[in-house]
Amino acid sequence: MTTVGHAPPYGLIAGELVAGRAVPFLGAAASYAGVPEDEPRRLPGGQMLAQRLIDVFEGYPGEVSDPLTQVAQYYEECVASHGDICRCFRRVFYEEQQGLPPAPTAELVAAIEPPAERPFVVITTNYDCQLEKALELAGRRYTVVIQDTMPWTTHTLLVRKSGGAGFRAMQGKDLVLDDYAGTTLIYKLHGGFCEGLGDDVDTVVVTEGDYIRFVASLTYNTVPPSAIATHILDKRRILFLGYSMADWNMRVILYQLGQRQPRPYDVPRSWGVRRSVSVVEQRFWDKRDVELFDMDLAEFVVNLHEAIGAAA
Template identity: 75%
Template sequence: MNSNGSEPPPYGFIAKELVDGRAVPFLGAAASYAGVPDDQPHRLPGGQGLTERLIADWSGYPGSASDPLTQVTQYYEECVASHIDLCRRFRTVFYEEQLEQRPPPTARLLAAIQPPDERPFVIITTNYDCLVEKALDQAGRPYAVVIQDSNPWSPHNLRVRESGSERFEGVQSQDLVLKDYAGATLIYKLHGGFGDGLDKDVDTLVVTEGDYIRFVASLASNAVPPVAIAEHILHDRRILFLGYSMADWNMRVILYQLAQRRPQQQGVPRSWGVRRNISVVEKRFWDKRDVELFDMDLADFVVQLHEAIGADV
């Protein structure tokens, strides 16, 4: 049993589901820094750390550093700067400062998994960084990056780049075909992001309160995620939430929409989530949504999963 008295995760089964392509990793903020030394230069922060850094850098915020990041960014967008200024600042933190960094353990684990020949190995993330791509480059694995472009002025709602390509191409959701990426890893950036070949001032981020309102509206209309990715998830696949705060209402909306779109005659496979300090209320809430939570440090979970997969990462 774990130190908190709970049963340990079924590492062998989770590893097999990942390797066979029947589990879809869903990455939250902690996946980008779990297992990274605290004193490493440019170690990525969590949401609260990012809020504090932004307030310290730009100053003038009349509220508290404990306010939600969405509220702080909304203030700076409306009262001080603009959305593109936020995008440029985040590009520095999540892209430019990470160019020389070693990918974190979670990214190296996922890059070690060989995708099945008949379909892509799909990874979903709400993170803006390119650390998974970097790990895949180092592992020599082919991949494609699909960035959800929620900017209402964009002519396309997806930006797609295959490894080895120098540019992102604009694509409409209905034109994304997963079988085109069979045998490769497909990284779907749900909240926008950055990357090699994406112009510096291209703004795809979901970060302010206004962004999240528009994003949830797109979820409710079934416009996000793309049909191909939604159908991939709904086809008897489990979700492995890594480094995600299960208290986030945004995640509740995503799970609710996926549950509504799942065929009623199809059984719901049990999914998993890993995080620390899970409350009784939170655990009961996610039990009802067929997500089993493991109360443990993500870095420790990744180490054990490395061993179960048997890959040299």
């Protein structure tokens, strides 16, 4: 049910996050919500990122309103390469962000102290390193887990602990969450850029072909890793920030998680924040037991940050 007319239960949501019974799931809007448009640290959304590719590589024969996946697919096949696109994104999401403060949503995540007996898991489809930056400023230990779905790799994950020199390759079946107890574990579902990851490493899911391979890996239950999937199912509550159900691969992920449930049971309501939700999108969220709040994400983040301070 999309909620209109009353405020989200900030105290309940904050308490569930602090207790480790809810999993934040961050989408594109979470990287720039609350950041003024004229600030250098404001990261682009999908349409602006598509325009960035058009500005860099030029000669795009389609419409400027075409989705990012289509624009990226054209440049990969007809003009440049996947590596060229990845290097362009690295400049946007990593190099140009050096020395700039993180966005409010990242600071919100960093305000949550991980429980001593297990990690605090945060899932994101964003490419940036704002979460790491915010956690470092807050003095928290963290681990970055990057999903690697490129067809030529022999592993599925790249893993680096804070303070580590670089990433190590790992199979998803070998990821044991107890090894990261007391830390924040950032799982980058669509790849990304961060300290210790070489500029020749291409983990980004962005083209239409990337998404096809990504969905294929979902079919074979290699994404997300079983440890993270089990963690989500055990916690059962998810806080969706910056997502649209128009993102079809998100619906596939949620469907796969539902299929992994060992038996039917009553699922407690999860939460999401979206502005101006269509009737069709509302039905998608309702079907997945997500209570959706029709409000500005930046306002929600500010209020929840205050509630987390009180809960902690």
